Amino acid sequence: xxxxxxxxxxxxxxxxxxxxxxxxxxxxxxxxxxxxxxxxxxxxxxxxxxxxxxxxxxxxxxxxxxxxxxxxxxxxxxxxxxxxxxxxxxxxxxxxxxxxxxxxxxxxxxxxxxxxxxxxxxxxxxxxxxxxxxxxxxxxxxxx
Amino acid sequence: xxxxxxxxxxxxxxxxxxxxxxxxxxxxxxxxxxxxxxxxxxxxxxxxxxxxxxxxxxxxxxxxxxxxxxxxxxxxxxxxxxxxxxxxxxxxxxxxxxxxxxxxxxxxxxxxxxxxxxxxxxxxxxxxxxxxxxxxxxxxxxxxxxxxxxxxxxxxxxxxxxxxxxxxxxxxxxxxxxxxxxxxxxxxxxxxxxxxxxxxxxxxxxxxxxxxxxxxxxxxxxxxxxxxxxxxxxxxxxxxxxxxxxxxxxxxxxxxxxxxxxxxxxxxxxxxxxxxxxxxxxxxxxxxxxxxxxxxxxxxxxxxx
Numbered sequence: 318x319x320x321x322x323x324x325x326x327x328x329x330x331x332x333x334x335x336x337x338x339x340x341x342x343x344x345x346x347x348x349x350x351x352x353x354x355x356x357x358x359x360x361x362x363x364x365x366x367x368x369x370x371x372x373x374x375x376x377x378x379x380x381x382x383x384x385x386x387x388x389x390x391x392x393x394x395x396x397x398x399x400x401x402x403x404x405x406x407x408x409x410x411x412x413x414x415x416x417x418x419x420x421x422x423x424x425x426x427x428x429x430x431x432x433x434x435x436x437x438x439x440x441x442x443x444x445x446x447x448x449x450x451x452x453x454x455x456x457x458x459x460x461x
Numbered sequence: 462x463x464x465x466x467x468x469x470x471x472x473x474x475x476x477x478x479x480x481x482x483x484x485x486x487x488x489x490x491x492x493x494x495x496x497x498x499x500x501x502x503x504x505x506x507x508x509x510x511x512x513x514x515x516x517x518x519x520x521x522x523x524x525x526x527x528x529x530x531x532x533x534x535x536x537x538x539x540x541x542x543x544x545x546x547x548x549x550x551x552x553x554x555x556x557x558x559x560x561x562x563x564x565x566x567x568x569x570x571x572x573x574x575x576x577x578x579x580x581x582x583x584x585x586x587x588x589x590x591x592x593x594x595x596x597x598x599x600x601x602x603x604x605x606x607x608x609x610x611x612x613x614x615x616x617x618x619x620x621x622x623x624x625x626x627x628x629x630x631x632x633x634x635x636x637x638x639x640x641x642x643x644x645x646x647x648x649x650x651x652x653x654x655x656x657x658x659x660x661x662x663x664x665x666x667x668x669x670x671x672x673x674x675x676x677x678x679x680x681x682x683x684x685x686x687x688x689x690x691x692x693x694x695x696x697x698x699x700x701x702x703x704x705x706x707x708x709x710x711x712x713x714x715x716x717x718x719x720x721x722x723x724x725x726x727x728x729x730x731x732x733x734x735x736x737x738x739x740x741x742x743x744x745x746x747x748x749x750x751x752x753x754x755x756x757x758x759x760x761x762x763x764x765x766x
Contacts, residue, residue, distance in 0.1 A: 332510055334608040334699060336503040352679050365514055366679035367688045392689065394514050396674045401510045405608065405692065 326378045327359050329400045331386055333407040338386065342378040346400050348393050349373075355393070363396040370440040372410075372448045373402055385410035387448035389441050408445060410452030418445040466742060469735035473728055480724035486549065487717035493604060494645070494710040500605070501642075501703040508696050515693050517676050518686050526683070527623055528690045529658045535633035538573045539596070539621055540564060541614065541655075541698075543639040543705040544581035546603040550709055551716035553640065553648075554583035557705075560650035561638040568636075576632055578618065580702070596621070596630070604709055606702035608695075615695035622656045639701040640708035646715075648708035655697060658690065 326342035346357040349371035357364075368391045375384040391404025425438035542561045544554040565575050577595035579585050581603045588595050597617055602610050624631035635656035640648045678685045 330506065330510075332507045334504065334507050334611075334696065335500065337506050350679055351684075363674035363676045364679060365517060365676045365685055367685055390688070391692075392514060392685075394510065394517075394676075396676065403507060403510050403514070403692075405612065405695075 327357070327361075327398050327400060329375055329402070331373070331375070331384075331402045331407055332404075334405045338407045338409060339375070339384055343375045343400070344378050345376045346393075346402075347374040347376075348388075348402065350393060357393075357395055357400055359398060361395050361398075361400075365392065365394045367391075368393055368402070368404065370437070371444045372451065373407075374451075383451075385448045385451045387413065387441070387444040389444075406441075408448065410448040413445050413449040413452075415446060415449045415453070418442050418449060422446065466735060466738045469731055469738060473731045473735065476724050476727050476731065480721055480728070483717045483720040483724060487714055487721055490710045490714035490717060494707060494714060497605070497703065497707040497710055501700075501707060504608075504696075504699060504703055508700055511689070511693050511696050515686075515689050518678065518682055518689060521676060521678075521682065526686050526690055528619070528656060528694065531657050532626060532633035534626075535571075535573055536626065537576060537632045538568050538634040538636060539576045539578055539618060539632040540568075541578040541580065541618065541635070541637045542584045543637070543701060544579075544584040544587075544603070545705075545709040546582040546600055548583065549716060550713035551719075553709055553712035553716075554581070554587075557638055557640055557650045558584060558587055560652055564636060564638060564652045573634070576621070576630075578614070580614065580705075602702075604706050606699070606706055608699055611699035611702055612695050615691065615698045618656070618698070619691055619694060637698065637701050639705045640712075642704045642707040642711065645711050648711055653701075655694065658694070 327344070327346065329339075329341060329343045329346055330337060331339040344358075348355055348357070349369045350366040351369050352366070355364075355366070368388055370388065370390050373386050373388050375386075376382075377384060386402075387408045387410070388402065388404040389406040391402065391407075394401045394403070419442075422439060422442035425435050425442055428435040429439065540561060542557060544557050548554070568575055577588065577593070579588060579595050579598035580600070582600045585595075585598045585600060588598075599610060599614060618635050621630055621632045622635055626633065634654060636652055637655050638650065638652045641651045642648055
């Protein structure tokens with residue numbers, strides 16, 4: 318917590334509503350806010366921003382590993398070299414089944430226009446698919 | 462000895478099987494309670510970060526948000542009552558309901574009408590049995606609540622709260638009655654006011670290191686607040702549900718332990734009475750035999766004379 322504030326590395330916590338999904342030190346965090354993509358490095362100015370339903374990438378400190386996760390909106394808060402990504406639902410790329418996410422996307426597309434939830438679900442499913450594809454397709458495949 | 466030995470034995474056997482059941486339930490509750498506590502612990506970081514973020518925005522901007530706005534003349538209040546789905550948990554559900562009734566009385570004294578929102582089958586049954594109206598109820602999750610349920614409840618409550626006064630289904634305040642988990646032995650029914658939100662700092666004053674830095678808000682403080690507050694409300698509800706779940710399991714464990722102990726005592730008592738009955742039977746048989754032999758001997762002596 319506070320005692321880590323002065324440490325060198327960027328301490329990142331991916332926190333979903335019911336658990337901490339991932340936590341550790343990172344070199345860089347890339348996330349998409351409602352205003353556009355941001356990359357957070359060490360000594361970033363304190364920021365609190367709204368996230369879009371999209372992919373969050375964390376480059377793990379001292380390795381080539383990248384942690385990829387899909388978030389469902391939420392927040393990014395940066396202060397004293399501590400980054401918290403808060404979202405109701407967070408799924409790590411490794412845990413996402415592409416087929417399941419694609420089926421969900423199709424289902425949500427079918428509902429489009431009938432209710433407001435559909436658009437949210439589409440964006441969420443798209444983010445999950447992107448996250449899953451990044452993990453399986455990218456050369457920076459992560460293992461954690 | 463009005464009841465025969467066989468009946469005592471049957472009673473002992475049924476008490477024994479009942480004891481097995483209550484003992485099993487006690488053990489199940491005991492193992493689940495650990496899981497429930499873990500879940501509460503796992504949910505803590507989210508609640509903590511969210512609270513931090515909310516107080517950061519509240520500190521650096523003038524909070525004026527529909528969710529924090531006090532209605533000048535509150536007329537209706539929503540009360541969410543969190544009970545269990547199943548019984549056999551001692552006075553758990555009834556003490557929550559009692560607390561809710563106390564709150565309702567207080568609110569009525571303040572001239573507010575009440576819209577009920579219920580979580581758990583026990584509360585639903587209580588209201589249905591008395592043919593009292595409630596707005597909405599959610600059931601089927603009381604011992605392991607998920608976040609999605611909390612989100613659903615939160616949405617319903619926020620929607621009702623955000624309606625204009627006079628509109629159908631509008632409420633001006635939202636209260637939650639749940640059971641706070643103090644320890645395995647102590648759980649207390651608690652009523653809190655959820656909305657309008659009062660943004661208060663943590664219970665202990667923050668240390669120097671905890672002083673909040675000057676945040677930049679993207680896109681703007683008010684929009685960040687727009688996104689934050691509903692999630693904050695939902696996370697508070699989730700917290701209440703988790704506490705209630707842990708309390709329910711603790712109450713059930715305690716009740717079932719008491720039941721098992723009672724069964725033990727009953728078995729002991731019945732065994733004693735059964736033994737007495739058996740002994741009495743034996744004694745009677747012996748005295749009958751002795752009596753018979755004596756009578757026979759007397760008869761023979763009389764015949765020999």
